[in-house]
Amino acid sequence: MRVAELYFDESGSHQGSRYLTVAGFWFESAQAVRFARDWEKILDRFGLQYAHMTDCALGFGQYKNMSLEDRIKSGSLLIENIKRRTRFGFSVTIEPSRYLEVMADVPGAPSPYTQCLMTLFHQISRFVRANNFDGQIRCLFEAGHESAAEANRYFDAISLHGADWTDAVRYGGHEFVDKRDALPLQAADMLAWQVRHFFERKAKGHDKPRKDLVALTRPLDMSAEFVGSSLEALRDFLLELEPIVRSGDNLSALAKGAEIFDRYGLSYSPPPKRKI
Numbered sequence: 001m002r003v004a005e006l007y008f009d010e011s012g013s014h015q016g017s018r019y020l021t022v023a024g025f026w027f028e029s030a031q032a033v034r035f036a037r038d039w040e041k042i043l044d045r046f047g048l049q050y051a052h053m054t055d056c057a058l059g060f061g062q063y064k065n066m067s068l069e070d071r072i073k074s075g076s077l078l079i080e081n082i083k084r085r086t087r088f089g090f091s092v093t094i095e096p097s098r099y100l101e102v103m104a105d106v107p108g109a110p111s112p113y114t115q116c117l118m119t120l121f122h123q124i125s126r127f128v129r130a131n132n133f134d135g136q137i138r139c140l141f142e143a144g145h146e147s148a149a150e151a152n153r154y155f156d157a158i159s160l161h162g163a164d165w166t167d168a169v170r171y172g173g174h175e176f177v178d179k180r181d182a183l184p185l186q187a188a189d190m191l192a193w194q195v196r197h198f199f200e201r202k203a204k205g206h207d208k209p210r211k212d213l214v215a216l217t218r219p220l221d222m223s224a225e226f227v228g229s230s231l232e233a234l235r236d237f238l239l240e241l242e243p244i245v246r247s248g249d250n251l252s253a254l255a256k257g258a259e260i261f262d263r264y265g266l267s268y269s270p271p272p273k274r275k276i
Contacts (some may be wrong), residue, residue, distance in 0.1 A: 002135030003172055004087075005032050009142045009179065009188035010113060011053075011196040012096075019227070021196035022116035023091035024188035025082065026124070035085035036183040042081065050179070051186045053193035072212075075190075079216050082187045090124060090222040091195045094229065102231045106238050113147040114154055115234075119224065121155075125169040126258055127222070136172025141187050142174040152176065159201045168254055183267045191216060195223070208243065212267060233265060 005027045012020040043051060048062055056071050058127035063071055066085065082089075096112040103109035110118065122137060128137060139155065141148070155174040159166055179185035194213040226234050237260055244256050 002133075003029050004128075004135060005029055005135045005184070006137055006139045007032075007182065007184040007188045008117065008120065008139065009185050009192050010116070010145065011189070011192035013113070013145065014103075017196070017200075018095060018097075019093050019196050019199045019203065020096050021091055021093040021192045021199070022113065023084040023089065023192035023195055024118060024120070025089050025184065025191065027086055027184055031085045032184050035081060035187070038081045038085070039078065039186065041254070042074065042077045042202075045077075046070060048074065049153055051078055051190065053190045057193070058195075069094045076215070078187070078190065079212065082190070082216065083218065086187070088221050089191050089217060090120055091191060092119050092224045092226065092249065093195060093199050093211040095227040095228075098231055099226065099234075103238075106235055107242060109238065111150055111153065113145055114151045117141070117151050118154060119226075122169070122257070123222065123224070125171075128170050129168070135170070138172040139174040140185065141174065141176050142179050142183055142188075144178075148176055164256070168184050194255050199225070199227070230265070232244050237261060 006024055007027065008022055010020060010022045012018075039051075043189070046066065046234075049055045050062075052061065055063045056075060059068070059071065066074075080184065094112050094116055099115070109115075123149040124137065141151065144153070152174075157167065158171045177185065179189060194210065194216055196210050198213055240260050241257050
């Protein structure tokens with residue numbers, strides 16, 4: 001059976017960050033292996049043990065003694081590898097502090113991190129169903145986030161809903177791993193940092209994205225944001241969906257959830273229409 005591997009990482013969990021972005025890439029299994037091989041070669045060329053976008057951008061850590069030219073060159077080569085080996089990227093950005101305020105009255109509202117993972121998984125699952133993908137999607141997340149246990153409980157529950165539900169959402173398992181062991185997570189780190197940094201700059205009046213963000217993203221990448229008024233729309237969506245989920249009719253909840261998600265204007269941009 002065909003298996004797609006989705007790698008997720010986050011940026012913005014540190015104190016003082018206005019935004020949290022969870023992002024990643026879709027890899028075919030064979031391409032993930034080739035990606036890791038080529039990624040290691042690029043890291044070795046520049047004397048790096050791993051890629052970390054914050055350190056690269058600021059010249060910290062193992063990038064401390066690298067010239068700006070070499071930091072830019074290493075990033076460019078890594079981006080080329082990402083675009084050569086991945087189908088598409090995806091991201092969702094949220095305002096955690098505002099989210100917690102808006103969701104205060106929503107029963108069982110997950111953490112901002114888990115909400116982002118849930119949104120990404122279900123929208124990508126919806127995408128593969130719409131495009132007649134006949135395989136499974138396996139999710140790999142970076143280990144260590146403070147909400148990882150909550151997120152793990154959510155994904156564990158998918159298989160407990162039964163085979164019909166598991167098949168419908170194309171769930172093929174999940175795992176929390178170290179990004180030094182699963183190199184595609186380092187690509188997800190790069191996208192998450194770039195997207196969050198764009199939102200941080202935009203909030204300060206700088207609408208022009210960095211050149212490396214432009215180079216990294218593609219027209220058919222999937223993106224969403226829960227900021228401003230869209231948080232109220234997300235709250236209303238969850239409140240309307242809650243009794244449907246509680247009814248136990250999982251397949252109905254799946255269909256109704258997509259319908260309600262669209263009605264509240266929360267759909268991804270662009271619409272998911274492409275061959276995979």
